[in-house]
Amino acid sequence: MSQQSETLRETGGEQRQTTETQVRDDERVCPECEAALVVDEAHGETVCEACGLVVEEDEIDHGPEWRAFDSNERAEKSRVGAPTTKLLHDEGLSSVIDWQDRDAKGRTIDGSKRRKLQRLRTWDERFRSKNAQERNLKQALGEIDRMSSALGLPENVRETASVVYRRALEDDLLRGRSIEAMATASLYAAARQASVPRSLDEFEPVSRVGRKEFSRAYRYIVRELGLAIEPANPLEYLPRFASDLDMDGETTTRARALLEEGMESGVHSGKSPVGLAAAALYAASILEGEKITQKEVCSVSDVSEVTVRNRYTELLEAGTDPDAARGAA
């Protein structure tokens, strides 16, 4: 999956080089000598290269840009430009291109200037929508990170999830759906694709949106993106549940055999894979004499005891395993 990590790196481009203590700050120059300022991150200071003048960080002056010698002058020149706002991602500092073909005095613009404006609008629009998507993505990736660490999902699943999300974003699948729901759905899909599935029940408490919402989002992206996700295999849940229960390797192997047999005879069609896995563990624990209670398997697998009961009787019936018969007797 090198393709995925490449896509990932692509947008991670805004990392700062924090290892360097000295970074040129080209935006500002020293008020005394006009030389470029240098940011000393170790000391948290901004310093002039040439004359050594120290300009404190975080002391950016938003006030008047000229000195005022009396109140008249102060009123006149108090501020240049619009105040900045945190509500816009660029703090309102970017240019806005009007849709009207008129200049500042209201006269119409014509000819080549008009076409030029048109091209500018096109690009402006492209950058703006790109930024909107980037911000969206940033938030979603944060959520994916949060949830996957809460669920103990490995790194590669996060990457897959972010790729899925990115595709959904590019295909304009986000309309009317919340970022959170889509992020959850992407992670769910990724976990299943990576053969380390988590059930919807496990996602419910870590997601910020309701189960209904993200499961709908999940179905939606699977259909729209054409993701090939097969029904979850009960075997994939086994190792995790087994280790949660501190079960014997023997018993786990037995459970796996039981499951495989059961799937041969088709007991699993239409049944919840999680319940099947839980039942197999329970059945195996009886057969192996390492007794665990139904309640215990239920607590690690989030299925009801009833389901475990039903599944495990089916599993034992389907199992023509002579060994199983002997163990039960």
Next chain:
DNA sequence: CATTCGTGAAGACGAAT
């Protein structure tokens, strides 16, 4: 007493219309 087993009503879900 804890665990297991069975049952019917009720909810959730996917498929079909």
Next chain:
DNA sequence: ATTCGATTTCACGAATG
């Protein structure tokens, strides 16, 4: 969007150890 069928869950009681 609603309806239908299958599955799961809940709540309960009974049996078993």
